[in-house]
Amino acid sequence: MNRLQNDAALHRGKQTGKNTMTKLDKTDLMILQALQNDAKTSMKTLADALHLSKTPVYERIRRLEKEGIIKRYVALVDPEKIGLPLVVFCNVSLAIHDEEHIRQFRETIGTIDEITECYTIGGIHDFFLKVVVKDLQAYDRFVLEKLTKIRGIAKMQSSFVLNEIKHTTALKPVENG
Amino acid sequence: MNRLQNDAALHRGKQTGKNTMTKLDKTDLMILQALQNDAKTSMKTLADALHLSKTPVYERIRRLEKEGIIKRYVALVDPEKIGLPLVVFCNVSLAIHDEEHIRQFRETIGTIDEITECYTIGGIHDFFLKVVVKDLQAYDRFVLEKLTKIRGIAKMQSSFVLNEIKHTTALKPVENG
């Protein structure tokens, strides 16, 4: 039953290194674009579109995965359809910002499902969170029961999303010119 | 060559409606969790983990897709590996906020690759953008050449991300109790 819990994304081995800046040619870019749009695009479809056979497409994809350019394949679910229509952006400042508090803050962040993104913005003790919840009441509970359980939080400022206009996971690689 | 450009994600038909609140049982939740973690998890793997055969798993996934709960399957690429390491959050206010300007703003947003997310936050003429670019110079060019090309922008405030601590696309559905 716990194979489902695995970290996955390593279904064909991965790279942890951040370098190995390999060139991406036009074909790679089109493959990336297609798979970012629809991960289930078959190799035959890609091959036909690129006027190639399956082998080069297969090997390019394999290479993109191996080099960690393609990090993983995921299913995207509709937040509204699963009862999570409210998005909140939230600034959090830590009062006590010794290494231990910061380390613990980061660790805890990773375990809280409602927090989908977390960044440091303006200094080592300033965090910026994207939070996805059911409604305002759920957000209130999230703050009280989860966020403030983390020791050392000084200030908090929440911005509630009224409407989502655009949301994509697709990135267009920079031209390597 | 242009099949790659298609909007896709409709590879098995989709729903546009926002309702049809169907109950998700434990099995559905585990399937969703697994596919959000790794879209390539095979049905046999899922079936084994759930102590079922492939068919019910297949039918459940099909249903989740049909109802739009699973919106699409995508490949996630590593921004750093494709030369886009800088994330900027940006508040934009419109000066002129008649319907026509707002409509055009929204339309233009959708065509700009650097903008991965856009929300309305604090009123109808207040937008919040997530922007992904190569470096500060590229951000400057983005603002000058793309953002301010949109007529009617009054104020702008940018926050630069120093470090990404968490970033997931996986959502945990609310308990249907």
Place this chain on the structure above:
DNA sequence: ATTGAAAAAAGTCGCGG
């Protein structure tokens, strides 16, 4: 609704140009 088998499609890989 679930099973198990079987057909169809997709992915994988060695070999030759």
Place this chain on the structure above:
DNA sequence: CCGCGACTTTTTTCAAT
């Protein structure tokens, strides 16, 4: 690097329970 072709795995369908 690419194409061909054989082999493996996965997806999809379906008759029967």
